[in-house]
Amino acid sequence: MEVNPLNIFFVKSDSKGDRLLFRYPYTTENKDESKQKKFGRHNPYAINSAEDLLQNSQSQTSNICKGQLSGFTDEMLSTLFAVKAELCNRKFELKVNDVRFVGHPTLLPYRTNKDDTAAMILINIVFALQASASHSIVKCYYDLSKRLGKALRHEEKRCSYLTEEMKIMLAAHDEVSALDSEINSGENDDEEENSRHSVSSTTYSMDNRTNNVPKSAFHLILQRSSLARSMKSVFEELSSTGIVQVRINKWVLLSFCLPHKAHQIHNRGSIIEPETIDKCVQRLRPYHGILLMVNPNDLLASIPLDGSPALLRLIKLYSPLKSLQTLAIEADLTLTQAFQLTGHLVYWAKATVIYPLCEGNVYVVAPGANIHINSPLVDEFTKEFPGLCLLQMLSEFSLPAPLWYVSRGAWGARCGGRPARLVAWLLRRRLLLQLHTYVQFNSPHCPHWPRHPHAQYDGKEYFCEKHDSYYQSNSVSFSSLNQVQLNVPEPVEPRESINTFPDSDEDYPTQNNLNQTDFSHTKPIVIESEHTKYDKFHEVDSANHSFDDGIDVVDGLLKPNVNGCDYDTTKKIQKKVQGNSVDSGISNNLNGNGINGTENGHVNGHTDTKDMDVKSLPSRLSDLSLKESDNVINRDTSSDEDKFESDVDVSPRLRNAHATTNGTEKKNGVSLNLKLQSEMSFQSPTVWSAPAGCDAADACRVPSDPPTTESLLDTFTAEERAVLATMPASENPGDLLLLAQLHKKGYFRGEQHLEEIMFMENVSRSQLMQLLDKFKDVLITFETEDPAVAMLYPY
Amino acid sequence: MMDGNSKYYEGCGQEGPIRCIFLCEFHHTAGPRITCQVPENYISKDIFDTVSHYIIPKVQLQRCTLTVTLLGSKILGFPVRIDNKKYARNAYYFNLCFVCDAWARTVHLEPLVKKLTEYLLSMELETEWLSKQSMSGDAKALNSLMQQVMQDINSRRMCTLTVGTTTTHLTVVRVNSDPAPVKDHQVPVFLYSRQSFVADQWDLTTNQILPYIDGFNHVAKIASLTDVEISLVRACVQNLVYYGVVTLVPIFQYCAVYSATPKLRQLTRCVGLQRQCVEFCARSPRQLPKVSDLFRMYAGMSYGSTVRDLCRRMRPQELAINERKLVLFGVLEGLIRRVYKFPVTLHNDNASLRSEHSQCIARTYNGLVCLDELCCQGGLTASQLEEQLERDSDVIFIVK
Known part of the structure; x- marks a missing residue:
């Protein structure tokens, strides 16, 4: 295992010179073994390579022998680790063949015996690792060395701990060497010479000497010195669990975790780097939950007395059924705090991130799951759940089905109808992986997707780094593989087109066929004046918006932060529209009109909902619908007309719903949520969408721009509307509006799964499923894992 | 120095250029010192003094590859000692060191340092070339040799040195961990264009199997098609995998099940990926499929539905999609993964x-x-x- 340390060294260097005071482990393999190694595996048929042109050419390539360090003498190491003063207090990294030494040389003042004049001493606690260990492992070891150095500096300052310990160690060294030279001095000289000169010798001169006498110096030190014992336990804890909890001098508590190792306690063979955990924490959302890997009571007991009370509360209230948001509210934490604590727990391998357990979850067997028939998991499982067989259980998860469906099977009854514990067990071992359904809005006539998802590339197309470079270098791997050399088309504007599916020739407008086809049905390319026109509308928009705000404040129904969340979404839309108009060439001069009209509509909508005055609606709406229909006529897609009218008619109701959702007083929400949680312990945690959640979600999405307001349907481009109009489902205005609303908020970009939409938007699963079914021509669903959760899985 | 660039941090795993090459000797009176350095004064005297005992180390560390990371740079060396009465103090110590930035990966340079050192060593043993160079004061030949190594390795990753009648070749070889053993049912696919593959560089067996590596033939089939022993094919393919020429994908079958990965959403936004996908998955170059259809196909891949089911449902031939290539592209780009x-x-x-x-x-x-x-x-x-x-x-x- 490249994660484990090979050795730990403690070196000092002061005015009296450098010395390796302690190392662990210090026993080496006995000489028989090393001899065996030399002669044992010698192929009698091998040709002796007598062709050694170079002098003493048997150069050594490995310093690791049977998992232990070999080929270094203590004197040599101490000179290597006793660095010059210029290199102190910074990272020390030295690689010799396949061994990497890492440490943090610490320079500290210490009191010499009698006079109080402080001399400087350098100590270096060095870890020897396999050179193949990744950089993040090395970094962790460096950090540990640094912390040990700091702890020692502190203890030296407080009570001269280091001085005392060093005295003990030096005394033991002197004692042994004195004893040694008394007993057999002559004998060992040769051997020592040997081991010094032949590098391949696997014995240490120090140990050679001490092998003959009953005690080695390091053995003595280990008995006498508490510091040596601390180092020993550091080494042993690193090798066994990766979690170090050592009290230096019974005073300074040193807690350290090597996540690469610690995560292997629960899942052998999975190496999780701290960088992965950071990334995972960044992607955490309020609907995520945590699953503790250990018993919560044990965890509580293992937390030191000065542990954060927030963490304690979180663990006490923990349940795998709760979302982080619920936990945060219950434990009286902010969401960010809850995220940080989660990251902390994950780092220390105490928890993993999941989507809270609920019966609607779909699980499949994880690709990296260990399903060997003799794996220890099989026995562990049978011990935990008598009468059940792990492999049989896993085969039940071969098809993606909701948990309630799976648990109706044979085993459901046997585990007492409570599959939560069982699934939690399987999730802890990373045997199961949850699948989510993602939805992608597909505008059939516009193959040019990238414009939709984010408007953040102002007129530029988005390339991910990899493919960008492909195109830059013009060496397209796949086209060449395909033996086809196509001219890579330049970005082309999507054309507005008719409702029916055109010939497939046309629908991917490469430059070539664009040149061939007539432009009769494409609109002229954008003119500069259009742009300025939009700028004007901008100003109007912002003015309107501020007015909007005013209303909110007066009415006091909507909280400011709720509004802010509205803001974000509208901003986004505005940006999108702008993007469309400026660079996409959907530049019908009526669009401006449209914006104007719909904007009115939006403001109206707001006021209406707030006043709950539905009666005043029709007049204004008719106004709006007139404008809209104008639009539509000019666009030659007259079929849109009634659709739009009907939409607008309905909008207030839905808006109303939306507003109340967002506007719910937080306290109400809390109590409601708590109640719900306590009542239905095994329910989906998607009860309401709190402002905090919205904020968090919105903040993740898109950078903001000057805000405007837009009608919901304007989130669709003209072609999309045309296509929608042809669908029978659009007849039902309620469905259409829900679609538009969700689309507007960006839920149909394949980034948020159904559960997230349910959580954020307070819609029920059945509502969503119906919607997906009705609009299945434009909504493509795909099932895959949540990347934030899947990150912690081994692949 | 590229310290300011955030892309290059310690542990980023990228290779960096050689910043400096120097030769260090143990002078019988002055101790360790730099004889010759390219470019001049990259490693200053002060820095050298602090690290010199890692460059001319104690006896036991002779002939070990040493890498020391200090003060923002990485120094690679292979210290050598020649015992001979003719030298002052009866021994000649030298070390030829490469200096790189601290963030750079340097494992691949280690064999290079070793080989170059051994080249210098043999020249020293035969003609005392090195010690004469250092005696001469300006060490012109050595200087130009190091200059050449640095330039050629940084630009072309290979270098041919000729001094007098001797020649040596240096090449940077990527150091990868050994690839997993190749299994009979796996399918090798070229990762880059077949045209840029220089056939002369490879052995005869590899050349024999090359035409059959088309992304659809599995190892066992290649073996039978080429009439090459299957273990040889495995070895060749493994070798190609090591050098990153091919990668292995699961065999295409209509009864196979694939599942979309989170990376699939890349297809909805990266134009480059879309174009590649469209070009690659087309049945014929004249009729290109639609991105949305391709996406729909990929999205339809989930646990429990085989490629056959998908083809029945979506009818890829009518959409101008070659479903084999579709699957191959998806696997190569990580848009889908095989469910076994x-x-x-x-x-x-x-x-x-x-x-x-x-x-x-x-x-x-x-x-x-x-x-x-x-x-x-x-x-x-x-x-x-x-x-x-x-x-x-x-x-x-x-x-x-």
């Missing part, structure tokens, strides 16, 4: 009893071998094998 089916023998008491009696009939499946591999071993079709296994009540399937 593993037969597992349950540990019943009966089973163990029976296996004692008739071991060859009831074969145990330990959960490590997927159906593909079994089919390939037994020369059965997937449906035949599945039928056969389903009759065995002790065998269950786990899909992952």
